[in-house]
Amino acid sequence: MSSGVVQEADEVLVLCVGMPLRHVGELAKLLRDLAVVVAAPDVEGALTLLRDVHAGQDDPAQPPRAVVASALDAHAVGPAAPLIIGTLRIASASREVSVAGIRVHLSAQEFDLLAALASDTHRVWSFEDLTAQVWQTDYLGDREHVNSAIKRLRRRLAGRPGIRIVSVRGVGYRLMVGGASSVPTPLSDALRRSQRRPRTDDAAEDAA
Numbered sequence: 001m002s003s004g005v006v007q008e009a010d011e012v013l014v015l016c017v018g019m020p021l022r023h024v025g026e027l028a029k030l031l032r033d034l035a036v037v038v039a040a041p042d043v044e045g046a047l048t049l050l051r052d053v054h055a056g057q058d059d060p061a062q063p064p065r066a067v068v069a070s071a072l073d074a075h076a077v078g079p080a081a082p083l084i085i086g087t088l089r090i091a092s093a094s095r096e097v098s099v100a101g102i103r104v105h106l107s108a109q110e111f112d113l114l115a116a117l118a119s120d121t122h123r124v125w126s127f128e129d130l131t132a133q134v135w136q137t138d139y140l141g142d143r144e145h146v147n148s149a150i151k152r153l154r155r156r157l158a159g160r161p162g163i164r165i166v167s168v169r170g171v172g173y174r175l176m177v178g179g180a181s182s183v184p185t186p187l188s189d190a191l192r193r194s195q196r197r198p199r200t201d202d203a204a205e206d207a208a
Helices: 021-030 043-055 108-118 127-135 144-157 186-194
Strands: 012-017 036-040 065-070 083-085 088-091 096-099 102-104 163-168 172-177
Touching: 012 021, 012 043, 021 036, 036 043, 083 108, 088 108, 108 127, 108 144, 108 172, 127 144, 127 172, 144 163, 144 172
Parallel strands: 012 036, 012 065
Antiparallel strands: 083 088, 088 096, 096 102, 163 172
8 A cells, every 4th residue: 555554443544635734733633643634735645545445344345434624625635726816826736837928936835935925915924924834844933944935936936026035024924916816715714714814004115
């Protein structure tokens, strides 16, 4: 079995879909000796993992007892629809970004950072929340990794009219796209509900 998960008859499999790894780890500690906790990045990966678990059972006629803990909406049964904000289009399934129909080439980290910012353009993303969402680690007070990644992303987006990443001093960053609001998707809705919205006044854009 490629997943390496052995499913005993009386075991429960808890499948975490699209959840940060630190949350998966916390769940595994809570359910230690009670269930097998595994993670999948998306719905497609989850289905593959469940098929592997089922195929590896001594009695394939008895499906695994699985509980799904998901960061996605329950109705998200396929690849998430592209997130469209004005001229900005982000396709999470293919990890492609375009502005006004022109492809923008981003690194994996730059894509994750832009996707997080774009999931809620009405919100200022704090350094802590960006660290948890993009780097999936705890925020220890060092902002340099976020600031450096934002500078690289700004360079990638330079010359794209109407798209700005605005700095809010001492708080974090916000994506602004020509006054347009985002078209909600299951992923953006889930992110919006799971994160708090700090209230702050808009500040001048970072000169960097």
